[in-house]
Amino acid sequence: MSRTSRYLAIRRNPHSDELLARGGDFEAYSILQRAGFIPVVRLHETYHRVPTGLADADASSLATNAVARLRAVGYLVDCDAGFDTDARPASFLPLGASVAHLAERLRDATTTDEAAEALTELTASHDGILTALQEVLTATAEFHDGLGQLADPHTARRLRYLADEHLDVIRTDLIHTRNTLADRRCPHPGRSACTEEVPATGHERSAVCACPPAPSPRTLPAPPPPGAAGLHR
Structure with missing residues (x-):
């Protein structure tokens, strides 16, 4: 940064x-x-x-x-x-940090079970994050009912539309994704857990673990020699 x-x-x-x-x-x-x-x-x-x-x-x-x-x-x-002030109030993790932690769990997941478990926090019917988000949208719509300005009823209708239509599409798709992962019950082929152990048959005894080597950075093709473009007529 x-x-x-x-x-x-x-x-x-x-x-x-x-x-x-x-x-x-x-x-x-x-x-x-x-x-x-x-x-x-x-x-x-x-x-x-x-x-x-x-x-x-x-x-x-x-x-x-x-x-x-x-x-x-x-x-x-x-x-x-x-x-200007010398005050330094204590800072606490915002609520969004807990949701963002689910992304970390998904990035670290090595099996479909682990991924499904993380998505369950989003999709749980009674107290999942998406259910809570729908409640927030609905409560905000209710707040705008009768607030007094001409645009307020439109805002309330728009919020209810987002809660009932757009959010419902997201929740339905994620529930399907979560359930499919839970049924598969298999390891991720590209995310095997590292045991930090080197097999006895390994050729490099100084290796730290048996994980495959990291992919090499892609190299760009060499540029043509100067004047090459002018050889073609």
């Missing part, structure tokens, strides 16, 4: 008085969003702003909280003097 991606600036624009956060990487973006900032995605950059209509004192408190959170995990933050 480059040093540039670990640097952010949280300042008020002297011309527009907008409180903006610029710089960082996707981890920093998540911290900014949890602190209350709103992402703004442009063609050539992504930056963050405070919510519209926020009082100056509340915006300053939001920025100060963001500075503290970012510095607590090692980011270099340049900020206005009013946002």
